[in-house]
Amino acid sequence: MTKITHLTLDVLKPHQPDIVEFATRLAAHGTGSAVTIQLLEMDEQTESLEVRIDGDDIDYEGIKNTIGALGGSLHSVDCITVDVKSKS
Amino acid sequence: MTKITHLTLDVLKPHQPDIVEFATRLAAHGTGSAVTIQLLEMDEQTESLEVRIDGDDIDYEGIKNTIGALGGSLHSVDCITVDVKSKS
Amino acid sequence: MTKITHLTLDVLKPHQPDIVEFATRLAAHGTGSAVTIQLLEMDEQTESLEVRIDGDDIDYEGIKNTIGALGGSLHSVDCITVDVKSKS
Amino acid sequence: MTKITHLTLDVLKPHQPDIVEFATRLAAHGTGSAVTIQLLEMDEQTESLEVRIDGDDIDYEGIKNTIGALGGSLHSVDCITVDVKSKS
Amino acid sequence: MTKITHLTLDVLKPHQPDIVEFATRLAAHGTGSAVTIQLLEMDEQTESLEVRIDGDDIDYEGIKNTIGALGGSLHSVDCITVDVKSKS
Amino acid sequence: MTKITHLTLDVLKPHQPDIVEFATRLAAHGTGSAVTIQLLEMDEQTESLEVRIDGDDIDYEGIKNTIGALGGSLHSVDCITVDVKSKS
Amino acid sequence: MTKITHLTLDVLKPHQPDIVEFATRLAAHGTGSAVTIQLLEMDEQTESLEVRIDGDDIDYEGIKNTIGALGGSLHSVDCITVDVKSKS
Numbered sequence: 095m096t097k098i099t100h101l102t103l104d105v106l107k108p109h110q111p112d113i114v115e116f117a118t119r120l121a122a123h124g125t126g127s128a129v130t131i132q133l134l135e136m137d138e139q140t141e142s143l144e145v146r147i148d149g150d151d152i153d154y155e156g157i158k159n160t161i162g163a164l165g166g167s168l169h170s171v172d173c174i175t176v177d178v179k180s181k182s
Numbered sequence: 183m184t185k186i187t188h189l190t191l192d193v194l195k196p197h198q199p200d201i202v203e204f205a206t207r208l209a210a211h212g213t214g215s216a217v218t219i220q221l222l223e224m225d226e227q228t229e230s231l232e233v234r235i236d237g238d239d240i241d242y243e244g245i246k247n248t249i250g251a252l253g254g255s256l257h258s259v260d261c262i263t264v265d266v267k268s269k270s
Numbered sequence: 271m272t273k274i275t276h277l278t279l280d281v282l283k284p285h286q287p288d289i290v291e292f293a294t295r296l297a298a299h300g301t302g303s304a305v306t307i308q309l310l311e312m313d314e315q316t317e318s319l320e321v322r323i324d325g326d327d328i329d330y331e332g333i334k335n336t337i338g339a340l341g342g343s344l345h346s347v348d349c350i351t352v353d354v355k356s357k358s
Numbered sequence: 359m360t361k362i363t364h365l366t367l368d369v370l371k372p373h374q375p376d377i378v379e380f381a382t383r384l385a386a387h388g389t390g391s392a393v394t395i396q397l398l399e400m401d402e403q404t405e406s407l408e409v410r411i412d413g414d415d416i417d418y419e420g421i422k423n424t425i426g427a428l429g430g431s432l433h434s435v436d437c438i439t440v441d442v443k444s445k446s
Numbered sequence: 447m448t449k450i451t452h453l454t455l456d457v458l459k460p461h462q463p464d465i466v467e468f469a470t471r472l473a474a475h476g477t478g479s480a481v482t483i484q485l486l487e488m489d490e491q492t493e494s495l496e497v498r499i500d501g502d503d504i505d506y507e508g509i510k511n512t513i514g515a516l517g518g519s520l521h522s523v524d525c526i527t528v529d530v531k532s533k534s
Numbered sequence: 535m536t537k538i539t540h541l542t543l544d545v546l547k548p549h550q551p552d553i554v555e556f557a558t559r560l561a562a563h564g565t566g567s568a569v570t571i572q573l574l575e576m577d578e579q580t581e582s583l584e585v586r587i588d589g590d591d592i593d594y595e596g597i598k599n600t601i602g603a604l605g606g607s608l609h610s611v612d613c614i615t616v617d618v619k620s621k622s
Numbered sequence: 623m624t625k626i627t628h629l630t631l632d633v634l635k636p637h638q639p640d641i642v643e644f645a646t647r648l649a650a651h652g653t654g655s656a657v658t659i660q661l662l663e664m665d666e667q668t669e670s671l672e673v674r675i676d677g678d679d680i681d682y683e684g685i686k687n688t689i690g691a692l693g694g695s696l697h698s699v700d701c702i703t704v705d706v707k708s709k710s
Contacts, residue, residue: 096297098290100306113259114186114242121184121264130188130263149266154290171289175306176297178325201435202362202418209360209440218364218439237442272473274466276482330466347465351482352473354501377611378538378594385536385616394540394615413618448649450642452658506642523641527658528649530677553699554626554682561624561704570628570703589706 095179098152102173103145107166113141116164120145123156144172183267186240190261191233195254201229204252208233211244232260271355274328278349279321283342289317292340296321299332320348359443362416366437367409371430377405380428384409387420408436447531450504454525455497459518465493468516472497475508496524535619538592542613543585547606553581556604560585563596584612623707626680630701631673635694641669644692648673651684672700 107116113131121129127149135142143166147157161168195204201219209217215237223230231254235245249256283292289307297305303325311318319342323333337344371380377395385393391413399406407430411421425432459468465483473481479501487494495518499509513520547556553571561569567589575582583606587597601608635644641659649657655677663670671694675685689696 096294098294099304114262117262117264118184118186121266128187128263128265130261132261133258136258170309170312173306173308174290174293175304176293177304178297202438205438205440206360206362209442216363216439216441218437220437221434224434272470274470275480346485346488349482349484350466350469351480352469353480354473378614381614381616382536382538385618392539392615392617394613396613397610400610448646450646451656522661522664525658525660526642526645527656528645529656530649554702557702557704558624558626561706568627568703568705570701572701573698576698 096176097150097179098154098174099149099177100173100175101145101147101152101154101157101171103143103147103157103161104169104172105143105145105161105166106140106169107143107161107164108140111164113143116143116166117145119160119164120147120157123153123160127152184264185238185267186242186262187237187265188261188263189233189235189240189242189245189259191231191235191245191249192257192260193231193233193249193254194228194257195231195249195252196228199252201231204231204254207248207252208235208245211241211248215240272352273326273355274330274350275325275353276349276351277321277323277328277330277333277347279319279323279333279337280345280348281319281321281337281342282316282345283319283337283340284316287340289319292319292342295340296323296333296336299329299336303328360440361414361443362418362438363413363441364437364439365409365411365416365418365421365435367407367411367421367425368433368436369407369409369425369430370404370433371407371425371428372404375428377407380407380430383428384411384421384424387417387424391416448528449502449531450506450526451501451529452525452527453497453499453504453506453509453523455495455499455509455513456521456524457495457497457513457518458492458521459495459513459516460492463516465495468495468518471512471516472499472509475505475512479504536616537590537619538594538614539589539617540613540615541585541587541592541594541597541611543583543587543597543601544609544612545583545585545601545606546580546609547583547601547604548580551604553583556583556606559600559604560587560597563593563600567592624704625678625707626682626702627677627705628701628703629673629675629680629682629685629699631671631675631685631689632697632700633671633673633689633694634668634697635671635689635692636668639692641671644671644694647688647692648675648685651681651688655680 117129117131130146132144134144158168205217205219218234220232221229222232246256293305293307306322308320309317310320334344381393381395394410396408397405398408422432469481469483482498484496485493486496510520557569557571570586572584573581574584598608645657645659658674660672661669662672686696
């Protein structure tokens with residue numbers, strides 16, 4: 095079984111919803127995970143974010159959909175870690 | 183359940199109340215948390231602060247209100263970590 | 271017995287399959303290993319990746335074949351660690 | 359209960375009392391704490407110091423008064439950490 | 447008794463045998479050791495490698511001979527650690 | 535009780551006694567301490583040293599006198615740590 | 623009792639004996655110690671080395687004599703640590 099245990103995402107979002115709500119909504123997708131968002135740049139309309147997600151089994155599709163539903167766009171997956179557990 | 187466990191805030195405040203009282207007032211919002219304030223820049227009227235808050239469950243709204251009540255303004259949330267605990 | 275326990279690979283790939291699927295497919299080659307892919311550069315047609323693989327006994331030939339099967343090309347092996355276990 | 363557990367102070371002092379006595383006098387204000395003073399710059403009349411104080415419950419007013427009593431002046435509090443312990 | 451426990455070697459080699467076989471062959475000289483090879487530079491004919499070897503008792507002569515047998519040349523020993531164990 | 539547990543000293547000394555004897559003589563002043571001397575600059579007549587002393591209770595006056603007795607001069611105390619132990 | 627527990631030496635030596643033999647010969651002077659030699663620069667006739675020695679009680683005179691006997695010259699002692707053990 096392969097599981098995603100880390101993602102670093104490059105995300106652009108409008109000012110609303112704010113970064114605190116954005117992080118809370120993304121975090122709601124996992125169990126036993128943590129979402130850390132760093133504000134890289136802010137201009138009049140948008141914010142550039144580095145979103146780092148650590149977890150036991152990250153739901154990438156769910157994360158991607160939530161970013162879109164919150165008005166953000168996922169520019170790139172800058173880092174991903176996939177762990178392999180033995181099948182037993 | 184999602185809980186905010188880290189905040190880095192970019193804050194501007196007047197010289198009074200001083201940084202020691204400012205930190206003590208912000209710290210009073212949490213239990214089991216720590217507030218670290220670093221003075222980034224000081225000019226005639228104001229001080230730029232980096233406020234770092236670590237805790238088990240940070241009350242972001244309360245922090246934001248207290249900054250305002252002390253005459254400061256919250257420029258941006260530069261970093262946030264949200265942890266997810268299993269619901270059981 | 272010698273076993274490969276780390277590889278850092280310089281890989282070029284087209285945009286599809288995306289980096290998440292790419293990592294998952296490479297990870298499926300090992301047991302007890304982890305694959306971390308960092309996006310170094312992206313242009314119109316291709317993505318430059320640094321692929322880091324850690325494991326107890328990495329199947330280099332399998333990794334190389336899978337990269338090719340996914341449309342990628344392995345430019346170089348930038349780092350390799352080989353461990354020696356006693357034969358008993 | 360909030361308690362100050364770290365202070366970084368920017369202090370200017372005359373050459374006398376020397377840095378060793380200065381540190382010893384500041385340290386006498388706390389229990390279970392440590393005072394580290396780094397000499398940043400020395401000119402003909404004065405010395406610029408970075409004073410770092412770690413402790414369980416730092417007496418900021420006492421520190422401030424002692425600096426003044428020793429002929430020094432506290433330019434700014436460059437870093438402060440306030441810990442919150444549960445009230446029980 | 448003195449034993450070599452670390453070597454960093456500056457090695458030049460032709461493209462064949464590849465870096466994976468090269469590392470595996472060097473590793474076969476020791477027991478309980480690890481060989482890490484980093485590719486520093488690659489041109490049309492040759493590859494510059496930094497070869498790091500850690501072990502309990504590294505066979506330097508054997509390593510040197512194997513590098514030669516594989517068509518490589520040892521430019522310099524850039525770092526060496528020799529441990530001394532008491533004779534009892 | 536306050537005790538000096540660290541000193542970083544900026545010292546100038548003639549070439550004789552050499553740095554090894556100099557360190558050994560300074561170390562003889564304490565118990566359970568360590569003296570580390572780094573040579574910063576050497577010219578025809580003198581050597582600039584950074585002298586770092588760690589100990590449970592460093593005898594600053596003794597250190598200062600020994601530096602003078604060995605022909606050196608103490609330019610400045612660049613760092614000092616004073617620990618406070620509870621009086622019980 | 624004072625004992626030398628670390629030395630960093632700046633040494634110049636001819637190409638022969640090579641760095642591996644040089645390190646082995648220096649290491650033979652101590653018990654429970656380690657000698658690490660880094661090659662800093664190599665020209666036609668000589669090699670500049672940084673020799674780091676860690677041990678419980680380093681025999682500085684013996685080290686110095688061996689460097690000379692191997693055709694090297696000790697330019698400077700760049701770092702020395704002397705530990706003080708209580709006499710009991």
